[in-house]
Each structure stands twice: as C-alpha cells, then as structure tokens.
Amino acid sequence: MEKEIREFTLSIGVDDVGFANAFDYNSPKSYEITKFLPDAKSIIVLAFKVLSSCESPSLSIALNGYLDLEQFARNASYRVARFLENKFRAKVANIPWTAPFEIHNDRRAIADFSHRHAAVAAGLGSFGRHNLVIHPQFGTRVNFVSIITNLDLHPSPRSNEDFCIHCNLCVENCPGKALDIEGKTDLMKCMPHSLPYGVRTEIMFWNQLFGASTEEKKKMLMSEEYQRIRESHHLGNQYQCFNCMKSCPVGQ
Structure with missing residues (x-):
C-alpha cells in the first residue's frame, strides 16, 4: 500500500513523501491529532521543493512564487486524499499549510497542526538552528502539507542525522x-x-x-x-x- 501511495504521489509532481505513525507526531503546542480525525493512525507528509523564484530580489515575484506553490500543494494534497479514499476506502483529514485556521485568544499565533513536526516524524528531515526542517536533499528550501488517515501505514525510517551545519x-x-x-x-x-x-x-x-x-x-x-x-x-x-x-x- 505504501508503495502505491508513494508512486501516485510522486507521479503528480510532489517532490518527496514520508509516512509517520500518528502517535509519533509530537507537537507540544498544537492540538491533539485526534481532533482532526478521531480514528487517526497515520500521517502522510508531502514535501515540495521551493522554486528559486521565491528568492527573487523582486518581492512581487517571490510572493507569487509562494502563492503558486501553495495552490499547487493544495491541489496535490487533495488529489492524494481522493486517491486514498477511492483506492483504499480510507478516511482522511487534509491539512493545508495556511489558512483557514482556528483563532483563540489563548492560542495566538499557534497553528492547529505542525507540518514541521509531522515531517520530522515521517523521516523527511531534522530541525535546524532556525527551527525549520532541513530536508536531506532540498535543505531548508522545502514546504510540507500533511494528510491524516485511518490507514495503518508502515512508518518511514526517521533520520538521526543533524543536517544543520550550525553556521548561525x-x-x-x-x-x-x-x-x-x-x-x-x-x-x-x-x-x-x-x-x-x-x-x-x-x-x-x-x-x-x-x-x-x-x-x-x-x-x-x-x-x-x-x-x-x-x-x-x-x-x-x-x-x-x-x-x-x-x-x-x-x-x-
């Protein structure tokens, strides 16, 4: 099953994908994962390499680069979620990387769900000094979206390597x-x-x-x-x- 999911995900242009046990996800400030899907068992994390246009000296070009990436990531994660439901009769909770998100006075600026912690749990990198995830191939220039599912998937091996070079x-x-x-x-x-x-x-x-x-x-x-x-x-x-x-x- 993991092989089929990986092959489909990469075939639609996603750059990498990892799998995590839902209860290996540990984001101390975000909601419990069962809030999104009560019978959650696994998380599928999709990785998207950031295009070089996002580092353009032109702010409008850089902003549009990220807006384009967000649109592509939303489309890709939705297609994967539909694949999971249609192929495996799965239940899913599709978690985009931006709004909408819940806003409460006691949780200001805290995301409902942490894609960073999910990516680390799914073997897609390790945290750097900047608190961003460093992917073994793409470095810091990567964004993630996640799909929580009730499918019981075999977790990807987690990396014990520190990819940060601590240059400060x-x-x-x-x-x-x-x-x-x-x-x-x-x-x-x-x-x-x-x-x-x-x-x-x-x-x-x-x-x-x-x-x-x-x-x-x-x-x-x-x-x-x-x-x-x-x-x-x-x-x-x-x-x-x-x-x-x-x-x-x-x-x-």
Whole structure:
C-alpha cells in the first residue's frame, strides 16, 4: 500500500513523501491529532521543493512564487486524499499549510497542526538552528502539507542525522532577532518583519483612522500601507521576510 501511495504521489509532481505513525507526531503546542480525525493512525507528509523564484530580489515575484506553490500543494494534497479514499476506502483529514485556521485568544499565533513536526516524524528531515526542517536533499528550501488517515501505514525510517551545519547565519540575518534563543522562534519579534501587513498592522491602522481628521483619513485611505493591507486581504498571508531560509547554505 505504501508503495502505491508513494508512486501516485510522486507521479503528480510532489517532490518527496514520508509516512509517520500518528502517535509519533509530537507537537507540544498544537492540538491533539485526534481532533482532526478521531480514528487517526497515520500521517502522510508531502514535501515540495521551493522554486528559486521565491528568492527573487523582486518581492512581487517571490510572493507569487509562494502563492503558486501553495495552490499547487493544495491541489496535490487533495488529489492524494481522493486517491486514498477511492483506492483504499480510507478516511482522511487534509491539512493545508495556511489558512483557514482556528483563532483563540489563548492560542495566538499557534497553528492547529505542525507540518514541521509531522515531517520530522515521517523521516523527511531534522530541525535546524532556525527551527525549520532541513530536508536531506532540498535543505531548508522545502514546504510540507500533511494528510491524516485511518490507514495503518508502515512508518518511514526517521533520520538521526543533524543536517544543520550550525553556521548561525540564520540567527545573524534575522532582522527581528527572533532566533536569539536556541530552540525558540519569538513570533512577536518575527511577525512585524515576516507579516508586516497582517492583523496587528490592520488593527493599528483602523485605531489610528478612527481618531483622525477628515483630511487625514483621506490620506490614510490613499496610502501605500492601506493598499498593502487590502492586497493581503485578497491574496492571503503575505510573508515578506525569508531571511532564515535564504541565508541557510544547506541545500543551495
């Protein structure tokens, strides 16, 4: 069964795939895996190599590279999920890498599900100093999506190798100093740089707008900041800092 799933997955353009026992997945801050599928037994993790266009000096080209990858990954994971249901009568919970996700005041900036921890459990790499997963072939330049299923699949061998070369370039090149504490990404320092037009910026914008004069409101609504906030609404999350990935020499 694992061979059939792997062959189908790679045939539609996915770059790598790994299998994990559902209870080998250990993400201490995310939800229990049974929240997504009560009779979960396995996780299938799909790996997608990031195209070089995502490191373009042009921000619009880099952003479009990631938007294209997200669309392709969603399509691929959905096709694999349909294959599992049609071929093996499986139950599945298809977990995309971005929104929508649950938002609670006591779980701010914590994902429902950690693809990073699932990828490590599925033998697709190990954590680096930047807290991203380093794939043995693609290095840091890789994204993951996951499919939880009730199929009892044989887990892929987990790697005990440390693929990080501990050069510290990710730490030195982080504009928010969000990686200064090893093993932790300080999201409150990261997000103003990685998501400069996210919800925090929007709340601040509207608070300022409500107290502004009529002329100031006109200027604010014609400003570049407001246009970027609007654009992020239409296109989804727009990460604008990839320094931790771009500075990593592993897999270049």
